[in-house]
Amino acid sequence: VAALDRQALLSAFGPRARLDEPLSRHTSFRIGGPADAWVEARDRDEIRIVQEIAAMAGLPIFVLGGGTNLLVSDRGVRAIVLHLGRSFAQMEWRQNGDGQHVRAGAALPFKKLVTESIYRDLTGLEFAEGIPGSVGGGLLMNAGAFGGEISDVVVFIEGVDSGARMRTLARGELQFSYRRFDVEPGFIVTGMELLLRPGDPAAIIAKRDAAKRGREKHQPLGYPNAGSIFKNPAGHFAGRLIDAVGLKGHRHGGAMVSSQHANFIVNLGGATAADVRSLMEEATQRVLETYGVHLEPEIRLVGDWSAG
Ligand SMILES: Cc1cc2nc3c(=O)[nH]c(=O)nc-3n(C[C@H](O)[C@H](O)[C@H](O)COP(=O)(O)OP(=O)(O)OC[C@H]3O[C@@H](n4cnc5c(N)ncnc54)[C@H](O)[C@@H]3O)c2cc1C
Numbered sequence: 001v002a003a004l005d006r007q008a009l010l011s012a013f014g015p016r017a018r019l020d021e022p023l024s025r026h027t028s029f030r031i032g033g034p035a036d037a038w039v040e041a042r043d044r045d046e047i048r049i050v051q052e053i054a055a056m057a058g059l060p061i062f063v064l065g066g067g068t069n070l071l072v073s074d075r076g077v078r079a080i081v082l083h084l085g086r087s088f089a090q091m092e093w094r095q096n097g098d099g100q101h102v103r104a105g106a107a108l109p110f111k112k113l114v115t116e117s118i119y120r121d122l123t124g125l126e127f128a129e130g131i132p133g134s135v136g137g138g139l140l141m142n143a144g145a146f147g148g149e150i151s152d153v154v155v156f157i158e159g160v161d162s163g164a165r166m167r168t169l170a171r172g173e174l175q176f177s178y179r180r181f182d183v184e185p186g187f188i189v190t191g192m193e194l195l196l197r198p199g200d201p202a203a204i205i206a207k208r209d210a211a212k213r214g215r216e217k218h219q220p221l222g223y224p225n226a227g228s229i230f231k232n233p234a235g236h237f238a239g240r241l242i243d244a245v246g247l248k249g250h251r252h253g254g255a256m257v258s259s260q261h262a263n264f265i266v267n268l269g270g271a272t273a274a275d276v277r278s279l280m281e282e283a284t285q286r287v288l289e290t291y292g293v294h295l296e297p298e299i300r301l302v303g304d305w306s307a308g
Contacts, residue, residue: 002058003057004037004057004059004080005053006019006037008053009037009053012046012049013039013040013041016039016041017037017038017040019036020035020036020037021034021035021038022076023035023064023067023070023072023076023081023302024072026038026064026067026083027068027070027071027072027226028066028068028070028132028133028224028226028227029072029224029225029267029271029276030224031071031072031074031267031271032070032071032072032073032074032076032077032302032303033072033073033074033075033076033077033273033303034076034077035079035080035081036057036059036076036078036079036080037081038064038081038083039082039083040083040085041083041084042085042086042087043087044160044166044190047082047164047190048160050080050082051160051162051164054079057080059080060079060080060186061082061188062077062079062081062302063081063083063084063136063188063189064081065083065084065106065133065136065140066110066132066133066134066137067133068226068227069137069141069226069298069299069300070226070299070302071226071273071276071277071300072273072303073273073301073302074272074273074274075303075304075306076303076304077302077304078304084106084107084134084136085107086107087105088105088107088108088136088190088191089108089109090103090104090105090108090191091104091105091108091113093116098195099122099196099197099198100120100122100195100196100198101155101193101195101196103192103193104135104191104192104193104194105135105136105191106135106136106159106190106191107134108135109132109134109135110128110132110134110137110143111131111132113194114126114128114129114131114208118204118205118208120196121199121201121204122196122197122199122204123196123197123198123199123203123207124153124194124195124197125148125194125196126148126207126211127146127147127148127149128144128145128150128211129208129211129212130145130211130212130215131143131145132227135192136190136191136192139151139154139181139189139192140181140183140189141179141180141298142176142177142178142179142181144178145211146210146211146214149176149178150194151174151176151181153194153195154174154176154192155170155193156168156169156170156192156193157169157174157189157192157193158189158190158191159188159190159191160187160188160190161186161188162185162187169183178231179231179298218260219260219261219264220259220260220266223258223266223268224266225258225264225266226265227299228263228264228298228299229263229264229265229297229298230242230284230296230297230298231298233293233295233296236291236293238263239261239262239264240262241287241291242257242262242287242295243262244290245283245287245290247262247283247286250282251268251279252275252278252279252282253272253274253275254267254268254269254270254271254272254275255267255271255272255275256268256279257279257283265279265280277305280297283295
């Protein structure tokens with residue numbers, strides 16, 4: 001396997017390619033060691049160039065959206081990190097018999113899509129008020145809250161597969177479950193079509209405001225974090241279990257189990273991925289010992305976690 005052709009990356013992407021880029025700059029946790037390279041692609045041809053360079057170097061591609069659901073290892077990631085640029089942040093609306101269809105680029109901030117849909121008196125995305133990150137990341141995580149999830153409104157998705165082919169996948173071909181979307185390895189989502197329905201404006205606003213209040217009440221604002229750390233196990237709330245084993249406010253280095261919501265870990269300043277990981281391990285172990293319930297991470301652990 002050849003080494004990463006650094007020169008090829010720099011000459012193809014200029015300042016949109018960075019070598020040994022610390023991912024702490026790109027994650028909401030403000031944690032994460034360096035990626036071999038970080039590249040912003042403007043269009044599909046540029047995605048193909050990244051795929052070629054990565055294949056020649058024998059490196060995987062890791063797509064990073066808003067970086068709001070990630071814990072990147074302190075050692076970083078042996079990959080080319082691909083970020084989709086602004087031309088993938090389009091939003092196009094079209095009236096159709098059954099409602100409004102929106103074509104959303106994967107890099108579109110989820111927040112913009114939610115705001116625009118509410119402005120248009122459309123129902124279907126009120127639950128997502130306050131979910132940070134990109135629409136692409138939201139799809140990959142099957143992001144949800146307050147009883148809704150993005151898969152409820154997906155019509156089809158489009159993207160580039162590992163063989164650099166453009167593909168469109170219809171809803172029926174997509175496998176979603178709780179905070180999970182199973183897509184073939186190496187598939188880079190570039191956009192999707194969603195279907196939203198006209199609704200009663202007052203009811204839409206009320207739903208959105210309820211989501212907003214729920215968030216303000218429970219979520220720790222002010223410190224970098226990555227949202228919920230664990231999925232809620234069937235029949236339980238992860239936050240309540242972690243609280244019940246006495247870990248609220250518990251610290252490891254610069255990381256702390258939030259004193260507002262025990263399913264959040266906050267970076268008080270200078271936290272390492274190892275700090276967060278050890279809090280996660282402690283929570284998992286204590287909850288398992290005390291309640292016999294296994295906590296499964298919701299955040300994605302990314303990169304090189306080898307010891308030593
Ligand atoms: C304060 C806060 C509150 C949150 N609240 C919620 C909530 O209520 N509900 C919820 O579900 N989540 C919540 N989250 C978690 C997170 O915001 C969501 O999971 C979000 O949808 C992730 O989007 P992202 O663009 O940041 O994805 P990233 O974190 O960048 O990536 C997530 C995963 O998706 C993959 N990915 C991203 N884009 C693409 C693409 N275009 N093609 C292929 N793969 C891709 C990445 O490789 C990675 O594996 C919260 C996070 C924070 C910080």
